[in-house]
Amino acid sequence: MKVEVITIGDELTTGTIQDTNFTWLSEQLSLNGFDVIWNQIVRDQAEDIQRALLASLGRSHAVIVTGGLGPTTDDITTEIVARTFGLELSLHEESLQKIRRFVESRGRTFSESQKKQAMLPSGALLLPNKLGTAPGYFLKVKETTFFCLPGVPQEMKQQFCDGVLPELKKLIGPSHFYDHRVLRCFGLAEAEINECLKSHDFGPLRLSYRVSFPEIILKLVRKGNDSTSVQRGLDQAEAYIRQALGEKIFATGEETIEQVVGRLLKAQKATIALAESCTGGLMTHMLTNVSGSSAYVDRGCVVYSNRSKQDILGISPDILKEHGAVSGVVAKEMAVQVRRLAQTTYGLAVTGIAGPTGGTKDKPIGTVHIALATPMEVREKGYHFPLSREMFKIIVAHVALHKLRRELLKRSSGEI
Amino acid sequence: MKVEVITIGDELTTGTIQDTNFTWLSEQLSLNGFDVIWNQIVRDQAEDIQRALLASLGRSHAVIVTGGLGPTTDDITTEIVARTFGLELSLHEESLQKIRRFVESRGRTFSESQKKQAMLPSGALLLPNKLGTAPGYFLKVKETTFFCLPGVPQEMKQQFCDGVLPELKKLIGPSHFYDHRVLRCFGLAEAEINECLKSHDFGPLRLSYRVSFPEIILKLVRKGNDSTSVQRGLDQAEAYIRQALGEKIFATGEETIEQVVGRLLKAQKATIALAESCTGGLMTHMLTNVSGSSAYVDRGCVVYSNRSKQDILGISPDILKEHGAVSGVVAKEMAVQVRRLAQTTYGLAVTGIAGPTGGTKDKPIGTVHIALATPMEVREKGYHFPLSREMFKIIVAHVALHKLRRELLKRSSGEI
Numbered sequence: 001m002k003v004e005v006i007t008i009g010d011e012l013t014t015g016t017i018q019d020t021n022f023t024w025l026s027e028q029l030s031l032n033g034f035d036v037i038w039n040q041i042v043r044d045q046a047e048d049i050q051r052a053l054l055a056s057l058g059r060s061h062a063v064i065v066t067g068g069l070g071p072t073t074d075d076i077t078t079e080i081v082a083r084t085f086g087l088e089l090s091l092h093e094e095s096l097q098k099i100r101r102f103v104e105s106r107g108r109t110f111s112e113s114q115k116k117q118a119m120l121p122s123g124a125l126l127l128p129n130k131l132g133t134a135p136g137y138f139l140k141v142k143e144t145t146f147f148c149l150p151g152v153p154q155e156m157k158q159q160f161c162d163g164v165l166p167e168l169k170k171l172i173g174p175s176h177f178y179d180h181r182v183l184r185c186f187g188l189a190e191a192e193i194n195e196c197l198k199s200h201d202f203g204p205l206r207l208s209y210r211v212s213f214p215e216i217i218l219k220l221v222r223k224g225n226d227s228t229s230v231q232r233g234l235d236q237a238e239a240y241i242r243q244a245l246g247e248k249i250f251a252t253g254e255e256t257i258e259q260v261v262g263r264l265l266k267a268q269k270a271t272i273a274l275a276e277s278c279t280g281g282l283m284t285h286m287l288t289n290v291s292g293s294s295a296y297v298d299r300g301c302v303v304y305s306n307r308s309k310q311d312i313l314g315i316s317p318d319i320l321k322e323h324g325a326v327s328g329v330v331a332k333e334m335a336v337q338v339r340r341l342a343q344t345t346y347g348l349a350v351t352g353i354a355g356p357t358g359g360t361k362d363k364p365i366g367t368v369h370i371a372l373a374t375p376m377e378v379r380e381k382g383y384h385f386p387l388s389r390e391m392f393k394i395i396v397a398h399v400a401l402h403k404l405r406r407e408l409l410k411r412s413s414g415e416i
Numbered sequence: 417m418k419v420e421v422i423t424i425g426d427e428l429t430t431g432t433i434q435d436t437n438f439t440w441l442s443e444q445l446s447l448n449g450f451d452v453i454w455n456q457i458v459r460d461q462a463e464d465i466q467r468a469l470l471a472s473l474g475r476s477h478a479v480i481v482t483g484g485l486g487p488t489t490d491d492i493t494t495e496i497v498a499r500t501f502g503l504e505l506s507l508h509e510e511s512l513q514k515i516r517r518f519v520e521s522r523g524r525t526f527s528e529s530q531k532k533q534a535m536l537p538s539g540a541l542l543l544p545n546k547l548g549t550a551p552g553y554f555l556k557v558k559e560t561t562f563f564c565l566p567g568v569p570q571e572m573k574q575q576f577c578d579g580v581l582p583e584l585k586k587l588i589g590p591s592h593f594y595d596h597r598v599l600r601c602f603g604l605a606e607a608e609i610n611e612c613l614k615s616h617d618f619g620p621l622r623l624s625y626r627v628s629f630p631e632i633i634l635k636l637v638r639k640g641n642d643s644t645s646v647q648r649g650l651d652q653a654e655a656y657i658r659q660a661l662g663e664k665i666f667a668t669g670e671e672t673i674e675q676v677v678g679r680l681l682k683a684q685k686a687t688i689a690l691a692e693s694c695t696g697g698l699m700t701h702m703l704t705n706v707s708g709s710s711a712y713v714d715r716g717c718v719v720y721s722n723r724s725k726q727d728i729l730g731i732s733p734d735i736l737k738e739h740g741a742v743s744g745v746v747a748k749e750m751a752v753q754v755r756r757l758a759q760t761t762y763g764l765a766v767t768g769i770a771g772p773t774g775g776t777k778d779k780p781i782g783t784v785h786i787a788l789a790t791p792m793e794v795r796e797k798g799y800h801f802p803l804s805r806e807m808f809k810i811i812v813a814h815v816a817l818h819k820l821r822r823e824l825l826k827r828s829s830g831e832i
Contacts (some may be wrong), residue, residue: 001450012442012455016624025431028427030429030430030431038457038458041456042454043453048453076445080614218554280701280709281692284718284807285697285721288696288809299728300718301718302697302704302717303715303824304710305714307714307759308714312717358710390705
């Protein structure tokens with residue numbers, strides 16, 4: 001079933017804000033098995049909105065219109081929808097009461113201009129707004145159903161999930177069974193994932209990739225005749241992918257690497273201390289973005305200067321001189337010392353050259369050493385990531401956190 | 417002059433990636449005085465691309481088409497442009513040689529499929545691609561000029577700046593003098609800025625705001641009869657705004673607060689050490705995102721646990737017990753100690769409660785103390801930012817870095 005989107009607002013056509021509604025809507029619609037064919041972004045201009053509506057009529061089975069439902073004079077979507085399709089506007093009493101109650105419950109006074117939001121085209125059915133005053137609605141014109149939603153992302157999303165998606169599923173009929181799953185992969189390029197999976201026949205399941213640096217997101221969408229077969233198909237595909245890609249699949253849905261590591265540390269009542277040089281605090285920042293991380297993050301030492309490596313971690317000047325600050329030996333020392341000083345279960349350390357300056361022939365820009373100290377041992381590995389400064393920091397932080405994740409998994413599986 | 421954009425690609429209509437080209441293009445075009453009226457996002461489907469092209473023809477003076485210029489079979493933009501407007505495709509020799517040289521200079525072999533990228537519609541003029549193989553081009557159909565550019569943002573931007581913008585300026589004619597200026601503001605809400613500036617008559621200058629949390633970006637666009645009057649108009653407006661908003665304007669153009677602070681520290685040959693609790697490393701991460709920051713960032717201590725505050729900074733357990741870790745006294749101690757240990761010019765410290773848990777009646781979530789130790793003194797201030805964990809970290813890091821910035825400005829102006 002073909003669906004398209006019309007996005008209305010001067011703030012979009014002047015580049016004042018980035019539209020995110022279309023990307024969100026098109027992903028949700030695709031994951032639910034609808035074909036998104038078009039997005040038109042237009043100004044708050046009567047003539048342009050009218051042209052956009054007429055272009056969509058007949059071309060798609062459903063059209064989602066966002067924006068221009070507010071109480072101010074430049075919010076003209078409803079007026080233009082009515083005019084374009086020759087419909088009368090009338091006051092929707094139920095909607096008016098809801099808006100009035102919403103406004104008054106927030107201690108504000110209901111104003112005449114808000115009455116406008118309760119004027120709906122004849123034949124329109126309401127999509128309640130739980131988060132604001134602008135109600136959405138939908139109406140059928142010939143063979144096309146138009147859904148008009150507010151432009152505020154939160155309100156739009158709520159009305160889409162609660163109102164639009166169920167209606168669209170009714171429109172497409174009862175034989176439409178769709179579901180999806182999202183798997184997050186780290187440590188393989190898109191082409192390598194493709195190579196691992198290409199010999200497998202996924203049948204009616206649609207598999208797609210999205211690069212979200214430095215991760216690849218795998219989306220599995222499955223259609224079927226009933227929900228059992230859809231779930232079974234997704235289970236089988238997920239099992240195959242997990243076997244093929246192994247521990248490179250580190251999370252499902254929206255879970256981040258810092259959340260995965262936090263969950264594992266918490267479950268094992270383990271703690272962590274970090275010693276960062278080239279990542280400049282990013283690893284500790286990521287870990288502490290997770291609520292409750294103070295239970296397992298003890299400290300992070302951003303030892304940027306050589307003196308700070310000596311002062312805070314007690315790394316001897318001789319070692320620094322002999323091997324250089326960017327070396328496996330120093331990385332190991334950093335991990336061991338930060339763990340010992342903090343008396344944590346783990347010590348994680350990185351030292352490298354982020355660039356764009358500071359590289360040498362022996363140690364070019366992008367050189368990095370990552371070390372993990374555990375209760376049993378300390379392990380270190382060298383890498384080379386010749387990327388921009390910002391991307392270098394990101395990839396190094398992720399590689400280091402994945403090292404910790406694998407260690408935690410081994411421990412929880414009883415391997416160590 | 418009316419301009420519109422057509423964006424082509426299945427990855428956009430399925431929500432696989434967020435389109436950023438339109439926002440960038442519409443901002444650039446608006447800043448240069450063009451009216452952006454429409455954006456159509458369509459799939460890699462011949463029929464849809466054709467319909468989108470025909471919808472734009474006549475409606476706008478210029479149409480920018482992005483995407484679908486690559487070497488693979490689903491890249492069909494050029495073929496459809498030619499078919500839609502009844503133009504022949506022919507091999508563009510100069511372009512072919514450029515593509516061949518580009519591919520070979522990267523040690524790869526030129527393939528037949530890349531030849532396709534050198535096939536241009538008759539009458540098309542080349543827009544050279546300095547960063548990749550896909551050349552852009554433009555051609556006039558009736559009264560509308562179509563510019564076809566690759567979808568890769570970097571390549572699109574280069575071709576737009578070097579090729580499209582100069583052509584558009586030619587199209588609009590010599591009497592079109594436009595220029596713009598961008599001012600970055602921190603510490604005032606949009607409504608407060610508006611209040612400060614509303615009594616002033618900016619004449620023909622267009623002033624707009626964009627929220628880029630936690631900053632407000634002010635955009636000044638000025639039209640005039642010659643470039644002198646345009647520059648004079650911008651100078652006057654900028655001078656007025658700087659006087660009205662004072663040191664809240666902290667940068668122009670794309671400069672970030674961490675770049676501003678870095679520039680000032682470098683100029684004064686000053687150094688900095690950080691002690692972070694609730695920001696979890698974000699301040700140090702921001703400062704070290706700037707290339708060359710190792711010249712002035714000595715260290716950052718993320719002292720998350722009480723023990724780490726004692727170990728690393730030598731804060732006495734008595735003080736922690738008496739005042740609590742989140743207190744003005746501890747913030748001051750952190751700033752003074754980290755500065756003393758690192759022997760830096762400045763010590764900057766924050767301690768607070770990011771939430772969503774950990775608040776008390778006396779110290780609710782969002783409480784934070786920020787302290788700056790200088791060669792002369794230590795100053796501390798308490799704040800309350802009841803925001804999400806992520807936004808709290810961001811605002812606190814910015815407030816702290818702006819405190820440092822004001823100190824550096826005072827010093828450079830000889831005030832201290």
